[in-house]
Amino acid sequence: MKSSRLLSILLLLQTGGPMTAARLAAELEVSVRTVYRDVEALQAAGVPLYGDAGHAGGYRLLDGYRTRLTGLTRDEAEALFLAGAPGPAADLGLGPVLAAAQLKVRAALPAELRAHADRISSRFHLDAPGWYADEDRADHLPAVAAAVWDRRAVRVTYRRWREPTDVERRLEPYGLVLKAGRWYVVASAGTGGPRAYRVDQILELRPTDEEFTVSEGFDLAAYWTAYQEDFHRRLHTGEALVRLAPGAADRLDAAAARAAQDTGRAEPDGWTRARVPIESVGHAHDAFLRLGADIEVIEPAELRDRIAATATALAKLYTDGNASAHGGN
Known part of the structure; x- marks a missing residue:
């Protein structure tokens, strides 16, 4: 729908900065001509949107301009609240932060959408682990998450399945993945590229002040997809x-x-x-x-x-x- 596409243009420019018509067209999967028409419609509606010519040009919003959440559809508002899983957020120490964020989003929603969003917590609950899976105590998860966020290496004592079982590692944590109720950290140990480590198998963790840079072009979601495919091939x-x-x-x-x-x-x-x-x-x-x-x-x-x-x-x-x-x- 055109109204949804117009809102998408505003949000892309608001979060991603200047973007060319060609890039907007690729993001929205429409033609460049359609983007031109949409930009004209936004400008006619009074949105402070303007374009810069040249190699580094593109469309941009006037500094300080922000869209409101009234453009959310009912399904989008419901999905937003469904996606905020309290269990994993609490594991990461972000339970209060998530609750505060949802409260602010709820307050910004129109009354009708607020009512629909409120139904989510009363009708849906996410419990990721299986019935017969023991709860994995990932005691060092908050420290690992902090290292991922700050891009700082950690030194760990890690328990693996083969001998020697307990090994020392210096890890550069790229990202965290929650799979079937179990947390994994994708990290580089210095050789052979990133690997997946179970967070609950970290016996000791010592933070460091050593900063690191993630390999250029690394994509966490793409890595995890490839990792799972390789795992099943080897399995x-x-x-x-x-x-x-x-x-x-x-x-x-x-x-x-x-x-x-x-x-x-x-x-x-x-x-x-x-x-x-x-x-x-x-x-x-x-x-x-x-x-x-x-x-x-x-x-x-x-x-x-x-x-x-x-x-x-x-x-x-x-x-x-x-x-x-x-x-x-």
Whole structure:
């Protein structure tokens, strides 16, 4: 809608400084000619917007001009309050700051939008961790967040899974990521580029006065996306050929379920034959057993034999157990 686009132009200029028509057009995904028309409409409405010619030119707002929040739509106001998750903000020591900011935004909203925004806290609550996940105590999270903000290195004692488990590291923290209720710090240890570290595995932290500069072109969101993709590639190093009963694919992990959908071939008995990724024979053995008789492993032979041996042992256990139970009566 044109009104929404006009507000977007004002907010872009207010937060990003001078911008050319071409850059505005790219941000808004419209033509340069449309930007020209929108600028004329804003100027006709009395907005102090003017353009500078030349290489360093562009459109800018008169110094001190600020838009009001009356341009927010109902959906935007609701999304704004939904995005302010109190749990993570409290973890970072920003709970009171978030509450104060939301109070100020709420006061600036028109009455109708304020009523809609107020419904968010009473109807939606974000609880990121899973049901069976233990709470990770990230005691050093505020100190890590301060180091990220100030661009200062920290020295930590970090616990990793392989030997030696407790190691000393000098980290340059680029940014923080909250994934499924667990905090990670993306940091450079001086060699090999940035890596992800679990904040709850930092045993000790010592702040320093050593400033650092983030690598040119580093993008936290892009790094995390690439990190997750690489993690899943390294996680699933094997493959299994299986037969699945109707509905069984929905009980597999996400990667295996996607593979079953992509590679699955229906068979006359209603089952589906598919190739699915596995982490290891041991992990697949435990994961597939949860499906009981709704999955049959065809390959690899090692996995099939191991599940068959477990099924035989279970059958014997329950057969002998029933005999013992009946004999005890």
